Structure formats: C-alpha cells, structure tokens
Amino acid sequence: MSETTKTDDSEVVVVTGASAGVGRATARAFAEQGAQVGLLARGEAGLDGAREDVEDAGGEALAVPTDVADAEQIEDAADAVEEEFGRIDVWVNAAMTSVFSPATEMDHEEYRRVTEVTYLGFVYGTEVALDRMDEGVIVQVGSALAYRGIPLQSAYCGAKHAIQGFTESVRSELIHRDSDVQLTMVQMPALNTPQFDWVKSRLPKKPQPVPPIYQPEVAAEAIVWAVRNDRSELWVGRSTVKAILGNRVIPRRLDRKLASSGWSSQMTDEPSDPDRAHNLREPVDDETDHGAHGRFDDRARERSLQLWAFTHPVELAAALIGAVIALLAALAFRDGDER
Numbered sequence: 001m002s003e004t005t006k007t008d009d010s011e012v013v014v015v016t017g018a019s020a021g022v023g024r025a026t027a028r029a030f031a032e033q034g035a036q037v038g039l040l041a042r043g044e045a046g047l048d049g050a051r052e053d054v055e056d057a058g059g060e061a062l063a064v065p066t067d068v069a070d071a072e073q074i075e076d077a078a079d080a081v082e083e084e085f086g087r088i089d090v091w092v093n094a095a096m097t098s099v100f101s102p103a104t105e106m107d108h109e110e111y112r113r114v115t116e117v118t119y120l121g122f123v124y125g126t127e128v129a130l131d132r133m134d135e136g137v138i139v140q141v142g143s144a145l146a147y148r149g150i151p152l153q154s155a156y157c158g159a160k161h162a163i164q165g166f167t168e169s170v171r172s173e174l175i176h177r178d179s180d181v182q183l184t185m186v187q188m189p190a191l192n193t194p195q196f197d198w199v200k201s202r203l204p205k206k207p208q209p210v211p212p213i214y215q216p217e218v219a220a221e222a223i224v225w226a227v228r229n230d231r232s233e234l235w236v237g238r239s240t241v242k243a244i245l246g247n248r249v250i251p252r253r254l255d256r257k258l259a260s261s262g263w264s265s266q267m268t269d270e271p272s273d274p275d276r277a278h279n280l281r282e283p284v285d286d287e288t289d290h291g292a293h294g295r296f297d298d299r300a301r302e303r304s305l306q307l308w309a310f311t312h313p314v315e316l317a318a319a320l321i322g323a324v325i326a327l328l329a330a331l332a333f334r335d336g337d338e339r
Contacts, residue, residue, distance in 0.1 A: 010060070012085045014038040014078065016068050016125055017095030019046025019283075021193030022141055022223075024053065024292035025216035026092055029224050031059025038081035038088075040066040040074070041095065042283040049289035060085070068095045068121030069113070071128075078128045090227055091129035093122040094141040097280055098156035100201040100266070110200070111155050113280055118159035123166060126183075130170075135180035137227045140167050141219070142187040144235075144243040148254065150210070151262040152203065171232060184226045187244065188219050189237030192300035194290040200278035205267040212239055213300045216292045218307065225311050238306045 013030045017023035019041035027037050031054040039050045039061055047063040054061035062084045064077040081088060096118045099110050122140055129138045146164040149157035164185065171183045190209030193216055201207050214237055222236045235241050246254055277284045293300075 010085070011035040011089045012038070012081065012087060013090040013092065014040065014081055014088055014125075014129070015092045015094060016040045016066070016074075016121065017093075017141075018050045018063075019043045020290055021094070021195060021292055021294075022188070022191060022216050022219045023092070023094035024050050025220035026094060026141075026223050027061075028053045028057050028292075029217070029220040030090070031055075031057035031061070033224070034058055035090075036060040036085040037062070038077065038085070039063045040068065040077050042067055042279075044283075045287055045289040046283070049291060053292075067117075068093075068125060069116035071120075071124040074121075074124045074128050078132060082132065088129065088132050089136045090139070091125060091133075091136070092139045092141065092223060093125045095121050095125075096141075096156070096159075096195070098153060098195065098199045099280065100152050100199060100203050100207045102152060102202070103154040105202055106155065110280065111158075114155035115159055115162075118156060119162045119166075122163050126166075126170065130181060133181050137182045137184065139223055139226060140183075140185040141223070142167075142185045144187055144189060144237075144240040146185070146187055148243045148247040148251075150258055150266075152266055182227075182230055182232075184231050184233065186219070186222050186226050186234045186236060187240050188222075189214050189240045189304075191216050191219055192294045192296040193292070194294045196294055196296075197276070197290075198279040198284050200280045201272060203267055203272055206270045206272050207266055208268045209294075209296065210239075210265045211299070212237070213296050214304060215297075215300045215302050217302065218304050222304075222307055222311075229311075234310070236307050237304050241306060 013035045015023045015027045018027045018039035027039055027050055031037055037054050037059055039047055041047050042065060044065060051061040051063045062081055064080050066073045066077045068074055097114055099114060126138055140163055142163060143160045145157045146160040167183060167185045174181055174183055190213045192213050196207045222234055226234045
C-alpha cells in the first residue's frame with residue numbers, strides 16, 4: 001500500500017451505506033464541517049443524491065459503488081478515496097440489510113447475506129481502515145438491538161450483537177498497542193430511514209420502526225459528536241437507554257413483554273405488498289433517489305433530549321442549578337407570604 005498525503009487540511013471521511021438513511025445524513029453532517037467524503041454504497045441513484053448533498057453542504061464527495069459484503073470492493077474503494085483526497089481520518093460503518101421474518105421461516109442464504117452485509121461489512125471496513133490509519137476514528141453504527149434482541153429480526157439482531165463483541169475485542173487490542181486510532185460504537189434508537197420499504201419482509205403488514213422514532217439527522221449528530229469527543233460508546237435516545245439498561249436488569253421480563261408486543265409494534269395498519277422489491281441482493285434505488293428519510297416524517301422526532309443532556313453536561317448542570325435556585329426562591333417567597 002502506497003503512502004498517501006492530504007492535498008489540503010480538510011478532514012477525509014468514508015461512510016458506508018451512504019446512499020440513504022443514517023449513512024446519508026452522516027455524510028451531509030461531516031460535509032457541513034467542510035469534510036471530503038468518500039461515499040460507499042450499491043445504489044447509484046442514492047450515491048448521486050448523496051454526492052449532491054455533500055457538495056450542497058460545502059464538502060467534496062467521491063461516490064464509489066461498493067458492496068460491503070465483498071472485502072476486495074471495500075479495499076478498492078478505500079484506495080480510490082485516498083487517491084482522490086489523501087489519508088483517511090474517519091471511517092463510518094453504516095451499511096446494513098435485514099429480513100423481517102420469524103426465525104422459523106428464514107432460510108440459510110438469508111441469514112448468510114444479512115450477516116455478510118451487516119456484520120462482515122463492518123469487519124471488513126474496520127480492517128481496511130486500520131490498515132490505513134496511524135491515527136483517526138472508526139465508528140460502528142450500532143443499535144439498542146446490539147444488546148437486546150427483538151422478535152422478527154433475528155438475523156439483524158444477531159449481526160448487531162456480533163458487531164458489539166467484535167468492537168470490544170478490537171478496541172482492547174488497540175489499547176494494548178497504545179494506538180492513536182479511536183474505535184467507537186454509537187447505539188441507535190428506531191430511525192426514520194428508507195430501510196422499512198426496502199428490506200425483505202414476510203410480515204402481513206408493512207414494517208415500521210418501533211416507536212419512538214427519530215430522524216436520521218439525530219443519529220448523524222451523535223456520530224459527529226462521538227468522533228469529536230473520544231467516546232468508546234454513545235447511547236442515543238431514551239428508548240435506547242431503557243432497552244440496554246432494562247436488558248441488564250430484567251432480561252426475562254423483556255422476553256415476555258416482547259412476546260406479547262413485539263409483533264404489533266413493528267407493523268403499521270397497512271397490508272404488505274408481497275411483490276415489492278427488496279434490497280437483500282440488489283439495490284432498489286438504481287433509478288430513484290429516496291434520500292435519508294423514510295415515510296415516517298410525521299411521526300419522527302427531530303431532537304433527542306437524552307442526547308442533548310449527555311452531550312451538553314455543563315449546560316445541563318447550569319440548567320439544573322438554575323431550576324433549584326428558582327425553586328428555592330419560590331419556596332422562600334411563599335413562606336414569606338404565609339408569615
């Protein structure tokens with residue numbers, strides 16, 4: 001591998017799964033800070049849209065059609081980014097696919113493909129990034145489902161659990177080597193992304209994110225913050241905190257709760273279309289760019305109070321102190337009136 005140097009001082013960021021959803025929003029968020037962004041995904045229309053997003057936001061973009069299940073394609077994409085922009089500073093693994101289905105109806109090839117994209121794609125991306133980085137940040141886009149499995153998504157939950165274990169193992173090795181590469185995992189809540197119209201589904205009704213739902217820009221904000229603040233892990237959204245902590249304390253009770261509510265919470269009232277295209281093997285956005293958002297804009301939250309509180313501890317402390325002072329003043333005033 002040849003030595004690469006930056007052509008300027010701009011940050012070089014690679015984002016997998018950049019054509020839609022979290023990857024798309026993350027690419028734009030870094031572009032707003034002037035980054036040069038390598039965009040890796042399969043769907044050409046989505047890649048073209050992501051490139052326009054990055055350029056409109058003030059960054060530079062290189063779109064590289066890539067199937068992250070193929071390690072050689074990731075290697076070639078990284079070479080292309082380095083040739084265009086120079087040494088990579090940040091690598092964000094966000095590509096995913098899934099199948100909504102009871103485990104008993106899944107076939108071996110479906111499990112294999114979800115694992116290759118959603119787990120091994122992260123492994124290959126991490127390996128490629130580590131080969132090129134003396135310092136920098138690698139971000140794994142995780143999920144509350146990395147800790148707490150839910151019904152109807154056994155392949156995806158298994159992959160996210162695997163990423164968690166892989167990341168902890170590699171992070172320990174980096175610490176042992178006194179490496180200057182930061183490896184972080186950002187655990188996400190339910191997000192309004194196009195995946196719910198793309199992934200293969202055997203559900204009788206159209207799938208949905210388990211409420212509460214957040215916009216992908218909330219995820220992007222968390223990823224950028226984690227990169228800037230040397231965090232090994234970041235939880236996003238109150239629902240993520242509840243799921244992770246709840247699974248530590250009452251895992252069997254959650255089993256029973258999900259046994260009763262885990263089906264309805266993942267489906268809308270609309271009947272499914274058994275003939276709709278899915279992206280398990282081929283992208284579904286070759287001709288249409290679907291953008292970062294899914295079809296749940298009217299239900300999705302644009303902010304996470306939990307994330308703000310976690311990432312703004314000084315402001316939170318000041319607000320709490322102010323509230324206590326105001327309460328004490330009000331109580332003192334009331335006591336004076338009563339006298």
